[in-house]
Amino acid sequence: MKVGYARTSTFDQIAGLEAQHRLLEETGCTQIFSEQVSSVGERAQFQNALDFVRQGDVLIVTRLDRLARSTSDLLGILAVLEDKQTGLHILDFGGSEMDTHSPTGKLMLTMFGALAQFERELMLVRQREGIERAKAAGKYRGRVPTARRRLPEMLELAQKGLTPPEIANRLQVSRASVYRLLKDERS
Incomplete structure (x- = not known):
């Protein structure tokens, strides 16, 4: 069985959630779990999807960033899926698809997960530096109450x-x- 998972971070991203649903349906997902929650928040529907999948099923997501928050989170998810003898399929993986049924697929996914986490952390550092420069220049006031x-x-x-x-x-x-x-x- 193909089981889909779709997620957006905020409620204003309706179009993004609908696009994910459309892709998952086109892929043949017969069960789709979706939610609008930040990846750092509790993802109840994702947990439901993990609980739902059985041996031989494939969990399908549209992109890696819809699935995991960090490399350790990704490895934990992969371990759960492997224990359940369930595959993972990522539809948009840098222009190609990713399937974890092979050792090469697992290796590539882990490497890309680490790179994604690294890039996210660099982006946050650059953002903090930019805010500090703007504050020093008197151009940053923060959010208006x-x-x-x-x-x-x-x-x-x-x-x-x-x-x-x-x-x-x-x-x-x-x-x-x-x-x-x-x-x-x-x-």
């Missing part, structure tokens, strides 16, 4: 008798922010 900008609207809605949860829902800010800002304003 969204809820505080909406304080006049919060006060107006509170005067109309809306409760903090109703205000939070209407303005699309957290309830905690509404409670905190209204309390600070009253003090």
Whole structure:
């Protein structure tokens, strides 16, 4: 049986999730597990997919970055799949496909996993360095506090008798922010 797994990091990536579903269906996946969660968060549907696969099945993902967070994570996933005598197939692996049924496929996957993790770590270092340079130059201020900008609207809605949860829902800010800002304003 071909079992697919699709993942995007955020809820705004609907098109990406739909594209993954389409590819997995075209590949013949009869069961697809999908979720919209960061790779560092708990991936319940991925765990369900690992629990679901049986001997002789093939877990199929569209790209390596949809599967593993790091080389150690990748090796752990490969170990679970190997214990279950289940294969792994990656559809887009740098222009070609990757299948772990062979020792060469396993070797290549491990090497590419290590390189992907290395590149991600380099990118994070470059990002931190860029932020530090921008801060030193006075060009980086960080994220503008969204809820505080909406304080006049919060006060107006509170005067109309809306409760903090109703205000939070209407303005699309957290309830905690509404409670905190209204309390600070009253003090």
